[in-house]
Amino acid sequence: MRTQICHGRVIGALVGGTALVLAVTGTAFAHSAHRTGLDRQVLPAKDGWAAYGTGTTGGAAADSAHVYTVTTWEQFKAALADGGSAPRIIRVKGTIDADGPGCDSFAVPGYDFATYLQTYDPAVWGRTKTLDAEPDDSPEGLRRASAARQDAFIKANVPAGTTIVGIGKDAGFKGASLQIKGVDNVIVRNLSFESPLDCFPQWDPTDTADGNWNSEYDSAVVHGSTHVWMDHNTFTDGDHPDSTLPHHFGRIFQQHDGELDIVKGADYVTASWNVFEDHDKTILIGNSDSASTAAVDRGHLKVTFHHNLFRDLVERAPRVRFGQVDSYNNHFVAGEGYSYSYGIGMESRLVAQHNAFTLPDGVKAGSVLKKWKEAPVTADDNYVNGVPTDLIAVHNAEVPQEILQSGAGWTPALRAEVDPARAVPGLVAHRAGAGRLC
Secondary structure: OOOOOOOOEEEEEEEEEEEEEEEEEEEOOOOOOOOHHHHHHOOOOOHHHHHHOOOOOOOOOHHHHHHEEEEEEEHHHHHHHOOOOOOOOEEEEEEOOOOOOOHHHOOOOOOOHHHHHHHHOOOHOOOOOOOOOOOOOOHHHHHHHHHHHHHHHHHEOOOOOOEEEEEEEEEEEEEEEEEOOOOEEEEEOOOOOOOOOOOOEEEEEOOOOOOOEEOOOOOOEEEOOEEEEEEEOOEOOOOEEEOOOOEEEEEOOOOOOOOOEEOOOOEEEEEEEOEEEEEEEEEEEEOOOHHHHHHHHHHOEEEEEEEOOEEEEEOOOEEEEEOOOEEEOOOOEEEOOOOOOOOOOOOEEEEEEOEEEEOOOOHHHHHHHEEEEOEEEEEEEEEOEEEEOOHHHHHHHHHHHOOOOOOOOOOOOOOOOOHHHHHHHHHHHHHHHOOOOO
């Protein structure tokens, strides 16, 4: 159901002795008092895995002392830290810049990128030894210290019982990394996220035969948390798409990680009516095949994706390990550089139904699914370029060396509303993303 935001009365409030955060009073819907304001809406019943058990209410129960309107990164962090374990609502107004004064401000004394490149040039360093054992006073050690400064600045830890909601059509974050870590009951809605730009990627000469630059910072990460609802948000690389990034050692100087990662035993997550666009490694569910990771993730990572737009992505929409993932009524629009949409990983049980795929000439339907490990998949009633398509059958025909088995072994029960697959592109185009709730 679409809703509209109306603004309540805003008053100043002291937090920790400073007037960094503004408390909000008054009704959220001045024109329609009988309706629940956007900031106090909760996840509807049966709306994906986040509705399981206790459901997801975020900060809906917050009293007036724990409702904040913020316009800066400092105010936002102060609102997250204020109030202990009390439920809170944080209303984001405008675009908040979490980049700080820039990459140079994070660099520790002595760090020099030119020296880093000279020291670890494969012609000098080789391609068989990592940089992990480099001492603290080495170029790599100084890179690590600089990266730690950026890490502390751009990450924001979201406490339990929190709703973060954008006010109006232009609310969001630039360069922020929301850490939903080890908590329960969080709602994030109506926000645009421009991906963080890692100032200090690490060179790994052993990552593939050619080496790779590896970056940190997802726009949002759900790490060991439960009951999380991500709704009507837009995730993008914004002004810094991969096409603008330089190359060093013959590899792209990759400064982006994921847009949304769900890892480390996280559970009961619903991602609905979001836009994920212009990105490479988009969504990771479960971050390793290792035995230690399996011990944490096995039986968890229950996630629902519905009515999302995945546009101009390369891969991972999502890539799944271990998770029991339900993906329905999404629209996937492939663009330049497209690799795959669904990654079938270790012990995953993906159900992909009633979705629509728009593929350009030259991209075959068999590439929608990518097999990484042996795991069964359910993929019914999906349309490719308006034509009903058996995604498993076309994959197996086009990629016979990676045969997928049909039948994930479970039937999703938590679906609030299922639309006809052929109607999905129009619905998602008009309703998904930030700014569509106001």
